[in-house]
Amino acid sequence: MSDQTPNPAPSARRSILSTLEVDTRLLGMIGAFVVIALAFQMWTGFKAIPDVMNPIAWFSEGRFMxxxxxxxxxxxxxxxxxxxxxxxxxxxxxxxxxxxxxxxxxxxxxxxxxxxxxxxxxxxxxxxxxxxxxxxxxxxxxxxxxxxxxxxxxxxxxxxxxxxxxxxxxxxxxxxxxxxxxxxxxxxxxxxxxxxxxxxGTLGVFWSWVVGLLAAVASAVGLLLARRNKVRHEFPVKPVWAEGALIAIVVAAILGFVAVMNAYSVPDRVVARDFERWGCEVAEGCTAGYGIPYSVLLLIAVAIVMTIIAQRTRLGRYIFATGGNPDAxxxxxxxxxxxxxxxxxxxxxxxxxxxxxxxxxxxxxxxxxxxxxxxxxxxxxxxxxxxxxxxxxxxxxxxxxxxxxxxxxxxxxxxxxxxxxxxxxxxxxxxxxxxxxxxxxxxxxxx
Structure with a gap:
């Protein structure tokens, strides 16, 4: 009979994931995207400086991210x-x-x-x-x-x-x-x-931050309201620290995305054509960022509507019920x-x-x-x-x-x-x- 005790790490990891109520499929897909992004960042960096055998330099010179x-x-x-x-x-x-x-x-x-x-x-x-x-x-x-x-x-x-x-x-x-x-x-x-x-068609830097902040606040409020509804109906809820961690991750993701969109600078020649559109009084010395594209906002709107249909409407329930067992x-x-x-x-x-x-x-x-x-x-x-x-x-x-x-x-x-x-x-x-x-x-x- 062995005196060794089982390694608690896997069960601890499972406990953390279950406490946070993390969708493991979502986590896996995000992980796959991160791996793809890192791989191409390194690869494009290596293509830029093939004579330098330095992974850190490859990452910094990469063009994918x-x-x-x-x-x-x-x-x-x-x-x-x-x-x-x-x-x-x-x-x-x-x-x-x-x-x-x-x-x-x-x-x-x-x-x-x-x-x-x-x-x-x-x-x-x-x-x-x-x-x-x-x-x-x-x-x-x-x-x-x-x-x-x-x-x-x-x-x-x-x-x-x-x-x-x-x-x-x-x-x-x-x-x-x-x-x-x-x-x-x-x-x-x-x-x-x-x-x-x-x-x-983009929002520009200022309105992108406005939309991003509103989206971050709305997401945080939505998560808190969902928690309150669960408590009201006596459903199990995540610990306060887990709820706070989830809100922090969501807010950071939203604001991080906005920051990246705003960091893409409009070329000087484009600004010079219509500097007032980019919030500048004169063309010389004017710098501007594109911000969030309207097409991305359209995708977000579609995603919200389709998610509501899937999760909150009779049509959505019928769709998934039919897919689960059409005869029934x-x-x-x-x-x-x-x-x-x-x-x-x-x-x-x-x-x-x-x-x-x-x-x-x-x-x-x-x-x-x-x-x-x-x-x-x-x-x-x-x-x-x-x-x-x-x-x-x-x-x-x-x-x-x-x-x-x-x-x-x-x-x-x-x-x-x-x-x-x-x-x-x-x-x-x-x-x-x-x-x-x-x-x-x-x-x-x-x-």
Missing amino acids: TPRNIFNLSIQTVSVAIMATGMVFVIVTRHIDLSVGALLATTTAVMGMTQTQILPNALGLELGHPLIPWITILAGLLTGALIGGFQGYLIGYQAIPAFIVTLGGLLIWRNVAWHMTDGQTIGPLNETYMLFGGIN AELSGINTKLLTVKIFAMVGVLCALGGIVASARLGYHTNDIGILDELRVIAAAVIGGTALAGGVGTIYGAIIGALIMQSLQSGMAMVGVDAPYQNIVVGFVLVLAVWIDIQYRKLSGAK
Whole structure:
């Protein structure tokens, strides 16, 4: 019989994590992103000074974790992340949508034609008219909702498998977009519309700090109110120190993100063109930061709305109940056919929102816009922990999954990895993420 006592470290770690009520999947995804960021920071530093055998120098000379790259990474992630939030609901209900990239192309074609040809020719509105962008966006959202709802009707009421309907949609809507534009690039687009693209539309330093502080206060208040509600209903709560630590982490993350966005300086030549826009009285000596892009704010708004739908509404409960056991959900009175229509219509609207960001960032509608986005969106949702078996998925997980995907692609492009090899790595990561999810479920006893 051994006199050795068991090592208390693992149980202590588990106790801390359980006390903080930390989502281990979320922690794992954040850890994966940090590892990717550090790896590419070192790699780009080594590429800059290959003759210096000093890891610290490599890290300091790296380009991946600079404010400029993080800013660009954030605006590049938005379009896929917006659509991935909808893909979570699709996969949770045991369906799949292969048409999101093509649907994005169709909605951007509609919006491009609306603002450059339909409204000017039909109503005599010039491209700079203040109503142009909002009518355009409304047309795109309605188009996405109608197409998505129609596909949902075929799946829900006509019992055609989602794989077949959306595979057909991939072929149909991509070529509908081509037909609408005669295969031409449509643009330039309205200036107000292009504010949603990223670098053309940002809050600036001052308003970014205002928004960041308001978000930090709102997050802290929300966590405290949630704790008070648990106490009122006699649910178990975290210790005060754990609640304080969580609030501190959330506030630090928000303010840290704002600081990084503000640290990306506007080039002097750009400031000189319109120095008053950047809060300067004269162009000489004026320095300014971009701040938070409007497209990132749009993603945050979408994430909040989709999270509320998932966690606080009857629709969200029906979605997860149907994904957990479709037969039981139908027997309990849930109209699963209508639910399918609603989910795919919602995805159509999100494709239109993603299309706004994508086309505004380019400044044009192009024939190849959204190509392979369906694979990126599905990969983001799966990497973010959405189970292909249905019933399990989170909105924040899909967004972090999209960020991980974009980080891999951006980092590999920065170090000179050819596009075919980038796709090989992304495919390997997707398979690895599913394997890890399966192993996690086996170990945790989750279904």
